[in-house]
Structures are given as C-alpha cells and as structure tokens.
Amino acid sequence: MTPFGTRLHEAVAARGPLCAGIDPHAALLREWGLDDDVAGLERFAMTAAEGLAPHVSVVKPQSAFYERFGSRGIAVLERLIAACRDAGALVLLDVKRGDIGSTSQAYADAYLDPASPLASDAITASPYLGFGSLDPMIDTARKHGAGVFVLALTSNKEGPEVQHATTASGTTVAGTVLDHLRRLNADASPLGSFGAVIGATIGETGEDLAFNGPVLAPGYGAQGGTVADLKRIFGASAGAVLPSSSRELLRHGPDAGALRDAALRTNDELAGLAG
C-alpha cells in the first residue's frame, strides 16, 4: 500500500489543501431544513459527500456527530466514509483517540485496518497518555498505508494549559509531541504519514513547527482563523498544511452545487499558501 503521506501529497497537488469537515450539528440540520434524526443525518451526510468529496483532497467527519444517533448513526458514518473514498477523497476520521497501548491497538483495528467497516485513510489521536501509548496506532498505520494526526497545539483557548506546560526534560508538551513526529517522519519522502494538529487560531508559541509531515489546521473559518493567520503561523512550512473548515463550509448547503462552489472558492483562497 502506498504510504498515506505520499497519497496525501498527490491529493493536495491535484485538488488543493482544503480539508472539508463533515460535522452534522443539530443546528446545521435545521438550517438545511432537515429533522435532527437519523434520516436527516443520512441526507445531510450524503449531500455533503456529493458536493464536497469529488472536489477536495481530504474530508474529515467528526465521529461524535454520528455516534449521538447510536448504531444507526454509526451506520451512516460507514456509508459516508465509503462514499467519500469512492469519490476520490481521503477520509480523515476525527475520533481523537488515545488510551493504554493494548486499547490503542483496538482503536487502530477499528479505524485503520482495511477489514473494519469504519476503515479510514487516517485518524486524529490524543497523545496525553504519553506519545508511546500511540505506538499501536502508528505501527498499524504503517502496515496499512494509513496516517495518524496527533494533537499538538489545538485551536481551542483551553489547549495552552496543557500544551504549553513544560515537561521534566525542559521542552513543552507540544514541543515533545512535535519532536516525536519529527522522528517518525524523518526518512519519508516526499511527505511523512504522521501529522500534527495545530490550530489556525493559535498565537505566538515560540515552537519550531517545521517537520516532514502534514499539519491539520482546524479553526480556519468559523473559529476565526484566516489565510493571513495560516501564513503567520506556518510560514514556509505552509505547503504541507491542511486548513480544515466544517461549519463555515457546510452553511452553504443544502444545495450540493453550492457546497462544491464554496469548496472550490476556498481552495482558490488557499492557493497562495504554499512556499
């Protein structure tokens, strides 16, 4: 299997860097004229897939918005993942998992093993049980050509309390995560498969953000992040950055063509980002 980083590099070159979040908020379902039930969820998800997945490099469904409907919501998520992959988009399933190693393996089997009904191209992971607790996810991703995006400097205002804290070795928690990612991606070309999550909303951190892997940058759009912020935060490394937008993009529904136009327009705005 071609490594995720290589597939992502090709997808971004072909379709642009925008990562389209498919988050069926109850308020968005109502805005689209849908009921906040499983039928509404299915209609929302499939319309978003139709409008966005043929045009963007990456889609990112947030699992909780599907889980809130129980097993029938998860069945919709399974169908959404399949539809988006069929349309040529890479699926980054946003689950932010992290646990002791033996349970991390179960999460890896659930989301990264092609035999699983929820198999995706990549997942988001939380490193706060220690970066090494994610090893089963990293190893399983390597085996199946998948990717893992690890939380480093998140877009929410509460993140710095933990992420800016200094560890016993003198580096920050975020800096430690980035060091691990630097090591994991060291030999990859053109791009590693192990990414960092760094919000498009963060202020000056003093961290070295350059590494040979992709960056998921949520917070672009509804949370206030702009193209200027992306340039300020990432500078020359911005070529491997995936700005992620959910609500700002999805408010253009329920017309699939309007979603497509919004995604294409956003990718045009992001075109100046690389280099």
Ligand SMILES: O=C(O)c1cc(=O)[nH]c(=O)n1[C@@H]1O[C@H](COP(=O)(O)O)[C@@H](O)[C@H]1O
């Ligand atoms: O991992 C994420 O995707 C994520 C990390 C982060 O630091 N901030 C963040 O907002 N997210 C997710 O990115 C999406 C942002 O949605 P919008 O604010 O509607 O664009 C949601 O699915 C969040 O759960």
